[in-house]
Amino acid sequence: MTDRATSAAPTPAKVAQSRSAQSRPVQSRPVQESVEILSVKRVGEYTEFTVVAPGIAEHAKPGQFVAVAVGGENTSMLLRRAFALYSATPGGAFAGTVSFVVAEHGAGTRWLVQRQAGERLDIVGPLGTPFPLPSGPKPAVLVGGGYGTAPLIPLAQALIAAGSPVEIIIGAATAGRLFGELVAKRTAGAVTVTTDDGSAGEQGRVTDALPAAIERIGAEVVYACGPMAMLRAVGEVAKAKGIRAQVAVEEAMACGIGVCMTCVLPVRDDTPGGDGKSRFVRSCVDGPVFDAERIRWADVGSLPSDLVGADAMGGGH
Amino acid sequence: MVDMSTRLGSAAFPNPVMTASGCAAAGQELNQFFDVSSLGAVVTKSIMTRPRSGRATPRMAETPSGMLNSIGLQGPGIDSFIEHDLAWLAAHGARTVVSIAGGHTDEYVELARKLYGNPAVAALEVNISCPNVESRGQVFACDASASSRVIGAVRRAADPGQPVLAKLSPDVTDITLIARACAEAGADGFSLINTLLGLVIDPDTMAPMLGGITGGLSGPAIRPVAVRCVWQVRRALPHLPILGMGGIRTGLDALEFVLAGASAVSVGTAVFGDPTAPVRILAELETALAERGFTSLADAVGYAHLDEFQRSARRTA
Numbered sequence: 001m002t003d004r005a006t007s008a009a010p011t012p013a014k015v016a017q018s019r020s021a022q023s024r025p026v027q028s029r030p031v032q033e034s035v036e037i038l039s040v041k042r043v044g045e046y047t048e049f050t051v052v053a054p055g056i057a058e059h060a061k062p063g064q065f066v067a068v069a070v071g072g073e074n075t076s077m078l079l080r081r082a083f084a085l086y087s088a089t090p091g092g093a094f095a096g097t098v099s100f101v102v103a104e105h106g107a108g109t110r111w112l113v114q115r116q117a118g119e120r121l122d123i124v125g126p127l128g129t130p131f132p133l134p135s136g137p138k139p140a141v142l143v144g145g146g147y148g149t150a151p152l153i154p155l156a157q158a159l160i161a162a163g164s165p166v167e168i169i170i171g172a173a174t175a176g177r178l179f180g181e182l183v184a185k186r187t188a189g190a191v192t193v194t195t196d197d198g199s200a201g202e203q204g205r206v207t208d209a210l211p212a213a214i215e216r217i218g219a220e221v222v223y224a225c226g227p228m229a230m231l232r233a234v235g236e237v238a239k240a241k242g243i244r245a246q247v248a249v250e251e252a253m254a255c256g257i258g259v260c261m262t263c264v265l266p267v268r269d270d271t272p273g274g275d276g277k278s279r280f281v282r283s284c285v286d287g288p289v290f291d292a293e294r295i296r297w298a299d300v301g302s303l304p305s306d307l308v309g310a311d312a313m314g315g316g317h
Numbered sequence: 318m319v320d321m322s323t324r325l326g327s328a329a330f331p332n333p334v335m336t337a338s339g340c341a342a343a344g345q346e347l348n349q350f351f352d353v354s355s356l357g358a359v360v361t362k363s364i365m366t367r368p369r370s371g372r373a374t375p376r377m378a379e380t381p382s383g384m385l386n387s388i389g390l391q392g393p394g395i396d397s398f399i400e401h402d403l404a405w406l407a408a409h410g411a412r413t414v415v416s417i418a419g420g421h422t423d424e425y426v427e428l429a430r431k432l433y434g435n436p437a438v439a440a441l442e443v444n445i446s447c448p449n450v451e452s453r454g455q456v457f458a459c460d461a462s463a464s465s466r467v468i469g470a471v472r473r474a475a476d477p478g479q480p481v482l483a484k485l486s487p488d489v490t491d492i493t494l495i496a497r498a499c500a501e502a503g504a505d506g507f508s509l510i511n512t513l514l515g516l517v518i519d520p521d522t523m524a525p526m527l528g529g530i531t532g533g534l535s536g537p538a539i540r541p542v543a544v545r546c547v548w549q550v551r552r553a554l555p556h557l558p559i560l561g562m563g564g565i566r567t568g569l570d571a572l573e574f575v576l577a578g579a580s581a582v583s584v585g586t587a588v589f590g591d592p593t594a595p596v597r598i599l600a601e602l603e604t605a606l607a608e609r610g611f612t613s614l615a616d617a618v619g620y621a622h623l624d625e626f627q628r629s630a631r632r633t634a
Contacts, residue, residue, distance in 0.1 A: 029349050076382040078590045254377045255589040258346040261388045262377035302373050309370035
């Protein structure tokens with residue numbers, strides 16, 4: 001995920017229309033913390049923040065995100081910016097810290113990347129659903145686009161700790177927009193790099209390298225985080241190979257906690273016991289991690305007529 | 318200690334701070350951050366008769382000190398709302414103001430009937446002013462006779478023990494004309510104000526940013542407009558209570574509404590950036606009243622309208 005959302009905790013019950021769309025167990029409860037910035041590090045075109053946030057670190061899982069207030073106390077920017085967790089360290093060295101990666105996109109992220117160690121941030125997390133982990137060792141390919149690699153690193157660590165063979169593919173438009181090559185290599189032993197312009201790794205897209213990686217380790221699942229077009233393409237490759245893809249989406253969101261209804265995606269309910277129908281589902285609390293096959297990619301940004309409740313939109317309010 | 322209790326018609330509340338419709342879903346998400354029963358009431362997202370998908374994305378654009386939304390009243394429909402959301406609110410001891418919306422008078426009547434006699438309902442907020450509709454001609458609150466028709470029908474159909482609050486739009490030439498029509502139709506009070514109709518164009522795509530093209534503007538940017546509406550309606554109809562809202566972010570913001578004539582306030586967009594804003598604002602408002610020598614909230618309601626003689630009577634009473 002990149003700048004905006006990722007998930008978690010399901011908490012409260014699902015909101016209405018998505019009530020039956022997905023059900024994951026309650027895993028953690030988000031908290032709002034005023035946190036001290038421990039370090040700010042430039043990494044290529046990105047900025048990596050490590051902050052002291054024990055309440056968030058304690059329960060965070062890979063794939064979840066934090067929502068960060070920007071602009072200071074009297075800012076005209078009211079909405080939080082969401083970032084996938086890059087690490088969450090509940091104990092040991094750096095106990096109670098979490099880190100996340102920021103790409104400068106606009107005024108809010110510009111303000112954020114100008115912060116320095118010792119300053120404070122107002123953060124809410126952990127939010128959203130985590131990547132589902134297999135019950136036992138299961139070969140997996142992890143695909144990161146741009147700074148979407150960030151949440152895949154703790155995921156790779158968790159998978160490897162559980163005995164799963166892991167391959168990592170990272171890609172970006174240019175070398176400067178890659179994130180996490182070294183740490184990915186350290187974590188998984190090897191990493192495949194692609195760039196659109198060939199300025200690093202192989203010229204091409206992550207999906208060019210994906211089929212071979214799946215075959216190499218006999219992958220049973222693909223995990224991905226990055227731009228929507230990439231996630232869709234990853235889902236198609238996985239499907240062609242007959243395996244699942246769990247993807248962390250990025251959707252514009254105002255609140256990150258499930259109340260504003262701005263970050264919805266058309267998602268099919270084909271979970272066990274589901275009704276098979278599609279609904280607008282919040283990517284902040286029902287996602288950001290979805291099975292790629294459930295997302296109706298071609299309908300993102302439109303209102304498909306078979307969506308539950310679409311028939312009520314005609315004419316009225 | 319300030320007596321913070323208040324009333325909206327026959328409904329009594331322990332304090333005047335509520336959520337705003339559409340900014341708190343049905344309370345469950347915010348309950349992760351604070352006990353929603355500590356608020357005066359939860360004002361739920363406008364519910365309609367049937368499940369409704371809402372509009373296509375993008376649904377949100379951040380604006381200076383505000384945001385534009387184009388959700389389009391996504392919701393589960395009244396039956397699911399009563400069974401799940403209202404039941405949850407009642408079980409958690411939260412007082413609930415149910416916001417209802419419809420495309421036709423009959424729909425409002427059906428909603429009022431379904432909520433008849435339900436002890437979980439403290440009051441009805443009748444949303445006749447949602448700007449996210451296909452045509453401005455469908456915004457009842459832009460027309461005095463249409464407003465009168467809906468409010469009259471709801472008042473006749475609704476439980477007499479449930480006060481009916483008309484939620485009005487600021488996008489009219491004279492809001493007091495609409496308010497008078499509602500009052501004559503039996504409104505027990507007003508919710509002021511709904512969002513203002515707005516439009517944002519993306520300079521990169523050179524097209525409207527929202528899927529719904531236009532959206533509702535909320536946040537501190539609209540606060541002076543809201544305070545003006547409260548002031549005008551209070552002056553025109555001083556016997557009817559007002560639930561005031563529009564860009565409240567601090568206790569002093571809330572105080573402005575109270576002084577202008579609001580007996581209670583809703584905190585809306587602020588929640589997106591600060592999930593604990595309602596309870597913080599409640600504490601700040603109580604402090605602000607105490608600092609100004611008020612022993613009760615009721616003494617401050619409409620205080621800005623009073624002359625010197627009336628003022629001294631209020632504060633020494």
